[in-house]
Amino acid sequence: MKTQPYRLDGGSLIDRERSLSFQFNGKSYQGYAGDSLASALLANGVIWTSRSFKYHRPRGIYSAGAEEPNALMQLERGAHTQPNPQATLIELYDRLVADSANCWPALKFDISSINDYLSPFLPAAFYYKTFMWPRALWHSYEWIIRKAAGIGKAHPGADPDSYDKLHAFCDVLVAGSGAAGLTAALAAGRCGARVILADLDWQLAAHLSYAEEEIDGKPAKIWRSETLSELQALPNVTLLPRTTVFGYYDHNYLLMAERLTDHFPIMDRKGPRQRLWRLRAKEVVLATGAFERPLVFPNNDRPGIMLASAAEIYRFRYGVAAGKNAVIVTNNDEAYQRAYRLHQSGVNIRAIVDLREISSGPFSNRMRQAGVEIFSSCTVLDSKAGDRVREIEIAPHSGGEVMHTQRKRLSCDILLVSGGYIPNVHLFSQSQGKLRFDARLNAFLPDQPGQAHRPCGAARGVFGLAECLIDGFQAGQEAAAAAGAAHAGSGAPPKCETEAGLSPHPAFWQLPCLKSERRKKRFVDFHNDVTVDDLALAQREGYQSIEHTKRYTTLGLAPDQGKFSSINAYGIVADMTGRSVGEVGTTTFRPAYSPVPMGLFGGIDKGQLIDPIRKTPLHDWHAAQSAPFENVGAWHRAWYYPKSQETFYQAVQREVVSARLGVGIFDASTLGKIDLQGPDVRTLLNRVYTNAWTKLAPGRCRYGLMLGEDGMVMDDGVTTCLSDHHFHMTTTTGAAARIFHWLERWLQCEWTDLEVYCSSVTEQWANIILNGPMARRLLAELVDDIDLAAGDFPFMSMQDGHIRGLPVRIFRISFTGELSFEINVAPSYALTLWQWCMEAGEKYQITPYGTEALHVLRAEKGFIIVGQETDGAQTPGDLGMDWIVSTTKGDFIGKRSLSRSDTARSDRKHLVGLLPVIPSRVLPEGGQIIDIADPRPPVPMLGHVTSSYFSPNLGRSFALALLANGRARMGQTLYIPWEDQVIAAVVTEPRFFDVEGRRIDG
Amino acid sequence: MADILAQRQTIMSSLLAELPAASLSLAAVIFAEQPHRCLLQLRAKADCPGLAKGLADVHAPPLPDYNRFTENPDWRLLRLGPDEWLLAGNAGSNRDGKAKEYAGIIHSHLSGRGAVVDWSESRASLSLSGPEARGLMMRACPLDLHPSAFASGHCAQTRLAQAPGLFWQSDAAPRYEILILNSYSEYLWRWLLTSLASRGLEATRET
DSSP states (O other), rough: OOSTTTTTTTOTTTTEEEEEEEEEEEEEEEEEETTBBBHHHHHOOOOOOEOOOOSOOOOEESSTTOOOOOEEEEEEEEGGGGEEEEGGGOOOOOTTTETTTSSSSHHHHOOOOOOHHHHGGGGGGHHHHHHSSSSSGHHHHHHHHHSSOOOSOOSOOOOOOOEEEEEEEEEEEEEEHHHHHHHHHHHHTTTTOOOOEEOSSTTTTTTGTTOOOOOOTHHHHHHHHHHHHHHHHHHTEEEEEEEEEEEEGGGGGEEEEEEEETTTGGGGOOSSSSSEEEEEEEEEEOOEEEEOOOOTTTTTEEEEEHHHHHHHHHHHOOBBOSSOOOOOEESSSHHHHHHHHHHTTTOOEEEESSSSSSOOSSHHHHHHHHTTTEEEEEEEEEEESSSSSEEEEEEETTTTOOOOGGOOOEEEEEEEEEEEEEEHHHHOOOOOOEEEEETTEEEEEEOOOSOOOOOGGGGGGOOOOOHHHHHHHHHHHHHHHHHSSSOOOOOOOOOOOOOOOOOOOOOOOOOOOOOTTSOOOOOEEETTEHHEEEEHHHHTTOOOOOHHHHHHHHTTOSSTTTTTTTHHHHHHHHHHHOOOHHOOOOOOOOOOSSSOOHHHTTTTTGGSSSOOOOHHHHHHHHHHOOOOOOEEEEEEOOOOOOOOTOOOOHHHHHHHHHHHSSSEEEEEETEEEEESTTTTTHHHHHHSSOOTTTTTTOOOOOHEEETTTTTTTEEEEEEEETTTTTTEEEEEEHHHHHHHHHHHHIIIITTOOOOOOOOTTTTTTTEEEESSHHHHHHHHHBBOOOOSSSSTTTBBBBEEEEEEEEEEEEEOOSSSOOOOEEEEOOGHHHHHHHHHHHHHTGGGGGGOOOOHHHHHHHHHHOOOOOOEEEEEEEEOTTTTOOGGSSSOOOEEEEEEEEHHHHHHHEEEEEEEEEEEESSSSOOOOTOOOOSSOOOOOSOOOOOEEEEEEEEEETEEEEEEEEETTTGGGGTEEEEEHHHHTEEEEEEEEOOOOTTTTTTGOO | OOOHHHHHHHHHHHHHHOOOOOOOTTOOOOEEEEETOOEEEEEEEETTTHHHHHHTTTOOOOOOOOTEEEOSSSSSEEEEEEEEEEEEOOOTTTOOOOOHHHHHHHHHHHHSEEEEOTTTTTEEEEESSSSHHHHHHHHOOOOOOOTTTTTBBBBEEEEETTTTEEEEEEEEETEEEEEEEEEHHHHHHEEEEHHEEEETTEEEEEO
């Protein structure tokens, strides 16, 4: 057999010197560089490429672009497989392997095609109707439906490709590189504007490569190459072929997907597969062109039925005859022009079926002269097909009636349909531009702009090459001027003589049809198998809003997004419901314009880079001890330090004991630290904390509680007076940034009379804590110039000094109730100091402890952790911390809220302790507290466990909890149901260890 | 003190040391660190008379406009906000390690009506140059870095990948200098190298 039997001469954008081989459904074929997979398949006589989604009907290549509803591929196999790319958008490369999507076991023998015969039982929305009842069986149904639903298969493994993401900016983005887009870019580029011209095609301005017209006195092809060269030479213009503008968001923010390696054989691909452009454009020119619309008639979905414009593209761009014996069905004069050109170039046009009574324009006469039969006022009643269409049936119609007695059969191997043109308004509408229905074009056109953008050319209903060249040029000039481009040197728009622009044509939302033929399916949305009957059903069932019709029938939900099919549905629904098409309106256009791979959004932000990890200067030391890390905000904090065979529990128990009996060492570098300076710092502290700060002396520290305006505890920490106008505040690790912004907000917005300067110094200081009775002896060996005796260095004070010459700032603060020194040191010396402590502390069995041990130690003392004992709904009183709320100082944030009747009532949830009746049982954190031992729902919940541990220092388990009216329940036994048991616990004060606080000085 | 100074280490210098040696001519991006860079955050009202005096006393360049910096051989002075500046010691200027001294001088002029805060220990100072420096920053940072929008003498506080950062352009080549909090520096470093590696680009370090 001759290879590529449908390949003719010509083909403006293929390279016949470069032959490529590829496989489709296991069979080998040849194509040329420059081919799309669709054009290469057609060249080989393959037009039936796939099956439809629901009925598994045979379907063929229908278009030549992004609107393709049928030719969905499973491209490549193994890890590189891609589900559902459109064959029309796949650039052919050597050794490409593609299979039909949605066929099993084979394209020509597909088991699910039985659905076509079962279709009377599978109406629109049959899933919901049939399978939701009986409810108990839904789980069985669901499995079957899920298997049947969906098309294409994703590889279950990780995506082997990488993706690139960048931020870009321009004065003028031109979306689409047809005649209008090209001249828009040219005009804006010549004006000196920063221009990006993007087109999803791999060739820019492809149409001009085979247009017959002359532009500026040159063949369009020559003018095209000269213009592209000029644009390429402009340093302010970026040309982006293979780039889909797929999302148009607020403030002219657009997303574009650039395909970098998809057009190379897999083995030759290097670097990222695609690039995500996150673009901010001052002005956008929407030169997105128009789609030819399909026609709706019985069995209008057979392989071999194709858009007339697509046949023209295949013939002249690719040198491929879509068929050799064509019939054209149309409602417009432009189709005659296409027909004439095809007829002259080896695609024999057998007949033209015109839905209208009369055709006008020069080409209808030329076709007659060429001997082509023209059937006026005729409609299509049916089509018959084997592997491709072989015959259609037509009949005259008049006034909506079909004269079936005058039926006539026409044999053909391709049926070209042309139902007029639909401006491509997707991006315009995505950007919130408003559409209006145009009765002349029977289509929706851009009306009120949503943002700084200008549609031009066919995208706004301007047709004809001459008109589009001028319209685009003007849009480019205007956009450049609006973007503030410096000079206006765009020159004159290119001139072109064309025979005609677009003529008005009557609407045929569906073709006139015999009643007896209506049981045959008339497809509106090809991919999703939505028929005229489905639309009628939706109207009968009350889904009259077009958005409801869409969801009920799945109209326009396919990968092609109903680009060219939805318009017919709007018209059909309008006729069914007696509304105008404008009243019916359109469904919402949403990103993505065309499918894009998910990996594109991730870029390199995956794996270890999915979220930033903050590390302390001692991180590597902890890691070297095999310490697991706990996430606290973005920080990684050492959680515990297991010795060789230790479990988590064993390690934590050991650390907790060591920190009370000997000396523990802890990395507290993550603690938030804010430097506060200025004459009004004390006033600020008085207002943001609940307690008084007026008299805190230099060198002294004080614990403070911050409330939100609702009176609820927001953060806590220790603040130290360095000098009268200089304080050092600490915050919890996770809240550091929030508290910093909280202070700035009050200073910048509300208290502009206060002069306070805040600076985050969290990372200026590493913080190493020595904790336990041996801490003083150890530190005394290291410190140069500080007297550590309790009398000289009391609890809650700070001293500056040196350790072996190293400047340090030491705080006597304790979160464990033990003698504790917090040593602040420059991070670049943190490891040195830590190692000195470890070496000198060896004789005291110094023990590094992690966050888990810290949590046990502080809980033994009943110290809260904001965010663990609190969830934003606790007042200081709830936590038993009324002592820290000043009643004598002036106003502070949250004060007023504390006197609200609800916040002031005495039976709120209180922080209490819980001691399990069985001392070895550890309560579950988050466990719900009830007062019934044998619960049967409904059971009132009295509170929940906030912290719960086993304490080796107490020799038993214990917990903290928030409990309704808890302080009135001391001594009561309550219950915590957990899985299939109920654990009993006694309510106590929330303090368990060293209640008198004797250990604080060592 | 000498042996103590030898104990100092920054996260960034150990990360830079991991970089394979590549020839400068092949490198798309050349990284360099200025460890322990002298960084002083200044807070004061712009018309605070002590501010100008204090800056003059340490021979700082004139006050810059918003999101710009001024420079002389010793210092760069960045304007970060209405009442916020950053004074950064230049490489080779012998300012590094003397933050306390210079902070004291400026502070003495402010009469308590402002703040000088030492940031030297909190941030890593990393510079990027080479043919792909701008391309790399276009990936890391959401600002327009085209020469018409961001040029020598411009600075910005923004996001670098997903971390908060500060950077400026120090020459037209362009060369960028980044200040990144120590805790984020390893994340940002790995992000920058991964971005280059994913595009098959070589990185090297300035020696």
